[in-house]
Amino acid sequence: MVNQSFTHTLPALRVLENEHRFLTHEMNQWHAIVLDFENERFSREEGLVALQQLRKLVIEFIDPLKNHTEKEEKFLFPMLAKYVGSDQGPVQAVQEEHNEIDAFIGHFLHHTRGDLSQFTLQMMQDVVKDAGEAFEVMMIHFIKEENIIFPMVLSVLRANEQEELFEQLYTSILPES
Structure with missing residues (x-):
């Protein structure tokens, strides 16, 4: 992974930015399999193995993703909503994207689940599209948060709220071993 510097200096935003980078790294692992399906690089037998690997990687991805989105929904979004509202606008939009991501992953x-041995290569290519859609929504979602939501944190939250947000967000998104 390329060593990139952080965009934001505010500790709370660095936590979220770091989580986005970790999640993107993890997503890239399983998205490579999605791309191989899209580019028709598998025989049926190879596809079955790849589909099982994709499923395994997506399942491993769920806990860190859920832990990240739950922190945003519990701490970040309500704090911003006090100033910008949550019935419409960017806070509502990113919350809806969390649901959209969940839906694509859940559908995939x-x-x-169950016995995949009867899947044709076409069936595999079709079902993998949901994982690809989840990836696309997440990539756009991260960009939106970092370019719209994060600057809002800097412009509307008071210093003591920014510190409180850091204390709330400074937890690991990795599942406990």
Whole structure:
């Protein structure tokens, strides 16, 4: 992974930015398999193995993703909503994207549970599209948060609120071993 400097200096935003980078790294692991399906690089047998690996990687991704989004929904969004509202606008939009991401991942996992041995290569390519959509929504979502939501934190939250947010966000998103 390329060593990049942080965009933001505010500790709370560095926590979230670091989580975005970790999640992006993890997503890239399973998105490579999605791209191989899209580019028709698998025979049916190779596809079955790849689909099982993709499912495994997506399942491993869920806990860190959930831990990250729950922190945003519990701490970041309500704090911003006090100033900018939550019925419309950017806070509502990013919250809706969390639901959209969950739906794509849930749909993928639902359709890949159980015995996959009867799947044709076309069925595999079709079901993998949900994982690809989840990836696309997440990438746009991270960019939106970093370019719209994060600057809002800097412009509307008072210094003591920014410190409180850091204390709330400074927890690991990795599942406990």
